[in-house]
Amino acid sequence: ALMELIKSILKVAVVVGIAYLLLKVFFMDIMALSLMSEPNNIESALYFLGWLFLGLCASISVIAVVDAPYQVWNHTKQLKMSLQEIKDEHKNSEGSPEIKARIRRTQMQMSMKRMMQQVPTADVIVTNPTHYAVALKYDQGKFRAPAVVAKGVDEVAMHIRKIASEHKIPIIESPALARSIYYTTKLDHPIPEQLFAAVAQVLAYVFQLNLYRKGKGSRPKALAKELPIPDDVKH
Numbered sequence: 001a002l003m004e005l006i007k008s009i010l011k012v013a014v015v016v017g018i019a020y021l022l023l024k025v026f027f028m029d030i031m032a033l034s035l036m037s038e039p040n041n042i043e044s045a046l047y048f049l050g051w052l053f054l055g056l057c058a059s060i061s062v063i064a065v066v067d068a069p070y071q072v073w074n075h076t077k078q079l080k081m082s083l084q085e086i087k088d089e090h091k092n093s094e095g096s097p098e099i100k101a102r103i104r105r106t107q108m109q110m111s112m113k114r115m116m117q118q119v120p121t122a123d124v125i126v127t128n129p130t131h132y133a134v135a136l137k138y139d140q141g142k143f144r145a146p147a148v149v150a151k152g153v154d155e156v157a158m159h160i161r162k163i164a165s166e167h168k169i170p171i172i173e174s175p176a177l178a179r180s181i182y183y184t185t186k187l188d189h190p191i192p193e194q195l196f197a198a199v200a201q202v203l204a205y206v207f208q209l210n211l212y213r214k215g216k217g218s219r220p221k222a223l224a225k226e227l228p229i230p231d232d233v234k235h
Helices: 002-025 027-035 040-094 097-121 155-166 175-184 193-213
Strands: 124-127 132-137 147-153 171-173
Touching (some): 097 155, 147 155, 147 175
Antiparallel strands (some): 132 147
């Protein structure tokens, strides 16, 4: 705004300055117009007005020549600023990569915390035994088959086993079954039909084991090392 005000003042000063110079040059001729007879006075007046018009045109041309580069520079600057504002607005609306990454980390941490809170509710933990761990729960009122309430690999698997041990949840080592459940079943989803038979054997063993621990039954036979897992769900 200040620059535009200065430009306007300079433009007016140039026009007024040239008009003043022309009036000064033709002052005596203008004063003599009243002493001239027609048509000489008209010719002199038109001659002066012609010079005045040329002077004003020249001043405007000078202003345009000087102002044009500035206008180009200013337009380019404004365009760059507009593009940057668009980028900033997009960045603010979408969120910076750092903020989005932080949000994703927070969401993952919250999801992991909720998942770990479900481990104590599981009926059994099936492990690889070290690389994979899946926590199964059979809630007949919710699913028609046992569902995965927690699963993970490596450090997450180790944490699942740790929580299960603290809450005395049975941990069954079955590498093939653990991998199959991990890769075929999403969190909070029931296992596929192909794994019903294998998981049924595991749950039957766990049920008998729990009765034995409570002194209400005999010690169950060891679980079969090779559980019935179809080839299409093996991993």
